[in-house]
Amino acid sequence: MDVPLAQHRPDRPQVRISDPGEVAAALPQLLGFRPQESVVLIGLGGASGGRVGLTVRADLPAPRDRAAAAAQLVRSLRTDRPAAALLAVVSEAPDEVDPWAIGHEADGALVPADELDPWAIGHEADGALVPAAELPHRELVHELVVALSAEHVPVRDALLVRRGRWWSYDCPHPCCLPLAGTPLPGGVSALAAAAVTTGQVVAPDRAALAARLDAPPGARAAMVAACVRTAGERVARLRAVGEAALVEESWTALGEALARCRPGTVPPPAPLSDDDVAWVVWALRDTRVRDRALGLALGADAAAAEALWTECTRRAPAPLDAAPATLLAVSVWLRGDGAMAGIALDRALDGDPDHGLARLLARGLAACLIPADLRELIEQAVAADAPR
Template sequence: MDLPTAQHPADQLEIRLSDPGEVAAALPQLLGFHPAESVVLIGLGGPSGGRVGLTVRGDLPPDGDAARTARLLVRSLHSDRPAAALAVVVSDEADDPAPDGSVADLLPHRALVHELVLALAAAGIAPRDVLLVRRGRWWSYDCPHACCAPGAGTPLPGGVSALAAAAVCTGQVVAADRAELAERLDAPTGSGPGMQAACLRAAAGRAARLQEVGRPALVEESWAAVRRAVARYRPGAAGQGPLDDDELAALGWALRDVRVRDRALQLALGPDAAAAEVLWTECTRRVPAPLDAAPATLLAVSAWLRGDGAMAGIALDRALDGDPEHTLALLLRRALDACLPPAGLRDLIGRAAEPDPQA
């Protein structure tokens, strides 16, 4: 299940609910990729009741699993305390034959829609509408008019929506699907042997340095190396190319130290947040397991704080693939599954940086 959030800029954008098709057309911006065979719940709140909040997505369930899927999705959405919700079924499935044998067919996935409405009502969330999106058109399951007949539907709005424009302003690049989003973390072609050798050299050098200066000094040296690397990825940084294998391998080993990694978490809250996220992405792509677990976890935090829950989930999957026992990644996975909002994560990181008054 993907748990992306429409935070900046969507948390400041009022969606005109008089046109549900506009919301349906904006699903790729809300999710970060074009969904297929999916069910999506969009939380709505704010003074007008039309502000987009948390958005959750799941695969369409197999027969007999509709009730469980609906409960899981609604439970996740409820963590954001929305006043209402818009449910969207994205599917290319054909219409269902009418059970009484009449000529009129029915929109597909009605059993799932029924369970979604029941689960939303049980959670005290008003179901504003339930839509089907199929092959460039949308339908409302509750609409009695001819335009909502299974063979009709309404074309999705053309042009650039407000959410799409906001996404462009923030540099969001929408993936064709979730698999393409995950491919953004794939290792570059031919990077394996050289990086493996670099990691061995970095391990030997770190062990020797530990014997020479001790752990506290090594932590400070490692943190200084992280700061220098982040500076090289700042927008507009001149005269400095990307890190080579040896530099990235050294960072991978440095971030295995929880004291260095926890300092690096704070970068997501400061002016170097964007540069740090680029660095974590590069480390995740190029360093091998288990060294990729720490930068992947840092990448998940960065993505989560800017509202990209889909990438946060993918990065956490990568971290736990590299190190299934990685403590921070496991904690963040549970928090993401519980739909901790970005503001909650920001508060936790900020409080973790405060000095202990008892120390």
């Protein structure tokens, strides 16, 4: 499950979205990538009841898992205490047809679904004419509505998004019949424009978002050699200067690398070498250096720290990638990008399944700990470690 936490980004201008079509079109900006075969819950709140709140996404579950998936999504959304919710299903699944819908044969015979035009007319008890086809995933929508109702969260609308159009599951009008739908708004939405001003780049899908942390092609062998070489150098320095001095040397090397990642530096510094990255990732294996580095996400060097952790995560071999990936998760989480935080934590735990801080943060992300609360926890930790 992804928890993009889009509403908590302090650097994003306030944008109000009221039309369901605008919400459907804004899903990529809310999530950070274009969802496919997904279910999304968007919390609504604020004084007007229309402010976009916590946003959670999951892959469409198998039929046997619908109830459990719905319960998990609603538990996550509920942590933000929404006044209401908006539900969106993103799927290219075909319409669902009653297998024995009543067709309008001359003799009134039952017609099997595979022989039935989706626009064929059935008969309601009151004689009304209805299409035989229905929007897909209606059972999942039902499970979510029931789970939200149990938590006293009203559903503002339930949407299906596919093929550049949107439908409302509750709409009785012809525009929401299965073969109709309403085109998604064209042009650049207000939320998309706001995202551009904050530098957000929407990925084509979640896999493309994760690929931003892939290692540079053909660079793995040289990076491994640099890490082996650096390990020997650190052992020699430990024997020469002692543990406390090595911690300070490690912090100094990290600071030098950080300075080279500051945006807007003129002239642009030389890229970090394999040896530079190796020194940083080995330094972060020391929890004293790593915990001190947590505070970098809080201050003026937050952007430089995110760039440094990204570079180190991409290039470091496992398990040395676990610490920078964990720090990257903190950096992006604090600016509201929960989807990327989840990807970074997955990378950290792939590299080192026993990494304590990564496991702790993964539990916090699953519980929808909001950025403001995470910031407070880090501030407390940094204050506790500060020299007195």
